[in-house]
Amino acid sequence: MTAIDPAAARKATQAIPSIPCDAEGPVFREPWEAQAFAITLHLYDRGLFQWPEWAAILGDEIKKAQSAGDPDTGETYYRHWLAALERIVAEKGVADPATLDRYFHAWDHAADRTPHGQPIELKPEDFR
């Protein structure tokens, strides 16, 4: 997969109309948002889930956040997206929350010990 299939992204935005878009496609506020979007698109391509299923989980995460006081002005959209992504990989038995948590802390450790200006890489010592 060297080129992006624009049709795949278009299908995603049609299936999930809430994705922030401009005339040409999805727009992102920060790099991690694009990464989360890319991971989701990739898992969809792999057949891990169908868009209606994704929409239901994302919608549920947004509702949960709203009832917890999220203003839902669009700025937090990809936070909900990320929560939905973590949930769907857990529900599909791909990655459980405990594993993700372990890697979360390992990356945190890796960032902490990496001098500024060098790429952050995960090493076995980061898992404590």
Added chain:
Amino acid sequence: MAGHDHDHDHHHDHDHGSELSETQLRVRALETVLSEKGYIDPTALDAIVEAYEKKIGPRNGAVVVARAWTDPEFKKALLADATKAVASMGHMSRVGDHLVAVENTPQRHNMVVCTLCSCYPWEVLGLPPVWYKSAPYRSRAVKDPRGVLADFGVSLPKETEIRVWDSTAETRFLVLPMRPAGTEGWSADRLADLVSRDSMIGTALAKTPGGAN
């Protein structure tokens, strides 16, 4: 993972270590676990992100540059304190604490490097290009900036000095490219279309009116 508590104290030392935000850490965790399990291919992921890189961020940089070209007072303020000048425009979401604008002139061309995207002013420039984070770019940009520029199709007169700035967690750079000839009387709006992201990293010049499509 809504029930997880990730708000532990992030007291990283900016002088020595690097820092990733809570969301960056969560995305990295997902990416690593999923690629180790063979569900995603990091290269393919890069390709997806690259396809959208120009859609990331408010791309305010071009607006800032165009205003500096048309408003001498603003340009002065920008070169004196870019963080303050950019914040005064009001619509920026969040600008790094120490944004420094460096001006290209016939005598000096500025270029910016850093291997970490966390040290890139994406609030102003959008997502960094994939090559920006690569080790070859970083080391070559320092050793052979003219060669790197040539690779990007930019050739500068021999007399033009090339200054390479190393972006750090504290200080991020915005290159103020030279205003192209033949744009006299243009509005800031129209000028902004000539300002590419790469021209604000210093690996390209501002587009010329003829080449702007």
